[in-house]
Amino acid sequence: MSEHGFDVVGEARDGVEAVNMAYSLNPDVILMDVSMPEMDGVEACRQVRAAVPGTKVVMLTMHADQEVLANAIRAGACGYLVKDCSTEEIASAVRMASTGDTALSPQLAASMLDEVRKLDMAPTREDRVVTKREEEVLQLIADGCSTSEVADQMYISQKTVKNHLASIYQKLDARDRTQAVLQAVRMGIVSLE
Amino acid sequence: MSEHGFDVVGEARDGVEAVNMAYSLNPDVILMDVSMPEMDGVEACRQVRAAVPGTKVVMLTMHADQEVLANAIRAGACGYLVKDCSTEEIASAVRMASTGDTALSPQLAASMLDEVRKLDMAPTREDRVVTKREEEVLQLIADGCSTSEVADQMYISQKTVKNHLASIYQKLDARDRTQAVLQAVRMGIVSLE
DNA sequence: CACGTATTGGGTCGAACGGTCCATCTAGCA
DNA sequence: TGCTAGATGGACCGTTCGACCCAATACGTG
Secondary structure, three states, rough: HHHOOOOOHHHHHHHHHHHHHHHHHHOOOEEEEEOOOOHHHHHHHHHHHOOOOOOOEEEOOOOOOHHHHHHHHHHOEEEEOOOOOHHHHHHHHHHHHHHOEEEOHHHHHHHHHHHHHHHHOOOOOOOOOOOOHHHHHHHHHHHOOOOOHHHHHHOOOOOHHHHHHHHHHHOOOOHHHHHHHHHHHOOOOOOOO | OHHHHOOOOOOOOOHHHHHHHHHHHHOOOEEEEEEOOOOHHHHHHHHHHHHHHOOOOEEEEOOOOHHHHHHHHHHHHOEEEEEOOOHHHHHHHHHHHHHOOOOEEEHHHHHHHHHHHHHHHHHOOOOHHHHHHHHHEEEEHHHHHHHHHHHHOOOOHHHHHHHHHHHHHHHHOOOOOHHHHHHHHHHOOOOOO
């Protein structure tokens, strides 16, 4: 398998196995799938980076999910590829990782930059005025849900929905859900169907 | 006064006098001011058209109020001028009225067409899903007003505001003010600031 | 380890909300 | 002259909402 410029020293079937093998084999690069049994790739990446700092991790995923990408970057991944890329592209990404470079699928480059921007500029300019859960509450209410319906769909109690709303009221300078949703629509936080 | 092609046979100081004089003098055309003591021009126009069908009425007003214009057209006015037009334009409008034509100030022509459109197409396509007052309530709530604030600004009781809202809920298929306002925004009934 | 934030949740309380009855008044219509 | 729709209100009732307390858990930062 040295035709690509590197040797495959091992294969793991799940996250736990990957971490153990990384510890014993101490490879230069690990090609890690996001979706894995026992332990997902992002968590495995985090543990590998903590246990074996010299090992580079390239993540491989099915979907260009920005949320997962962000977590992978935070976990210390040195590359992130979507699965529809060619074998040569994967090999290239592994070689780049070994030399300290970062490989990234084109369709992920843009959201990658956005994520880095958020990470770096979070203290100076907070784009996310409301948290993820608060945003979910706003969108559901905009979609016509009552408090109890929001609670059911988010698998939380009505009280928690109200807590999120109370937090939203402060952040969006609203005094009731009507104003909060309207403000969220103006700010582009939620969509109007 | 025949320099303009017609004679002035009388002048009335208020709406009641205008109706009486129209009945006795049976003029070809009446130049009627919208704002008049005793009886406003629109009502006077209505009564003249009922009592003396052959008489044409040209309305004269200070403001290009679409609501008043609509009422005047319904009242049977054959022309509608804003007061900043020239003497010759007024004379022209009177002559046109006498021959059965309709004179209209340019700035009123557009809203006139809109009004005609509404009148003709009202049975087939009801643009106005909510009434004028209901629309006011929706806009104020969209602007951030509470029930009591809406009541204050519209000079009505909170109960009436609630009544309007209840009517709105049925028409817009909403169950609370949040959904009602959002639906109104989607339908373009109210503006988002 | 302490600290802040996010998320989850409980309880209470007064105000607001929505629904259901009802009545009055005005316009426009048949 | 009724009839209908619109606008205006009143009274009542149950539910919901928002504000104000509070606490437990988890997570990341310093």
